[in-house]
Amino acid sequence: MVGRYGLSDRQWQQLGPLLPGRADTVGVTAKDNRLFVDAVLYRYRAGIPWRDLPARFxxxxxxxxxxxxxxxxxxxxLVFKVLSEDVDNEYVMLDSTIVRAHQHSAGAAGERKKIECLGLSRGGISTKIHALCDALGNPISFKLTPxxxxxxxxxxxxxxxxxxGALLADRAYDVEQRVRKRLxxxxxxxxxxxxxxxLVKIEHDRDLYKARHLIENFFAKIKQYRAIATRYDKRACNFLGAIHLVAAIEWLN
Known part of the structure; x- marks a missing residue:
């Protein structure tokens, strides 16, 4: 199956050799890697519970x-890092986006809630995705926080x-010690x-700053996957794993 819910043959030719279970690796040879990847993509694209996956998977x-x-x-x-090696670092963009956490994912309490990157923001229980993108709007790295x-x-x-060469970011990052000095x-x-x-304004390249919309475009793309636009995963590592997979697919598009 290709299109909205699966990998094309071209994408699989690039992604498949990076996965465990290949015939030339140690261990059991996997016969269903492509079906498995398509199943994971289908679940996150459709935003359905795992138990509602079609029987064909x-x-x-x-x-x-x-x-x-x-x-x-x-x-x-690891797959994401291999596919994202060809970074255009003429300039990069830093930003974040908030996703609501569904009640099925928000059961952690106390310190566990912080570990699983769940927090109470204006919109309710949520997770924040921090991302760094290159000059073409391709993702480079991620960080999850409450x-x-x-x-x-x-x-x-x-x-x-x-x-x-440059970092493009909005005024939330206008902080001397933690951002500007480091740059x-x-x-x-x-x-x-x-x-x-x-009090004393710092000038910036206004024309170059206009390119910052590319990271907003990237967030819009990954949020087409409904289980990323809304977090259903209890564990932060599973949610971040899905983000890395979807971001890897963006590099293949």
């Missing part, structure tokens, strides 16, 4: 368990080691509007 419990295992082992993240967390937590996690040390231009409360 096989036992939903096996698919769910395998997705959990691959997410925990970082397999989806929904009420500051955007600067994403900057703290994603900016170290950054090599780019100066990395010889990266800060294309960040000044906060309204800043």
């Amino acid at each position: 096989g036992d939903f419990r096996v698919i769910h368990t395998r997705h959990c295992r691959w997410s925990k082992k970082g397999i989806w993240e 929904g009420q967390a500051s955007d600067l937590e994403g900057a703290d996690a994603l900016l170290p080691g950054l090599t780019a 100066r040390e990395a010889n990266t231009e800060a294309v960040i509007p000044s906060k309204k409360s800043r």
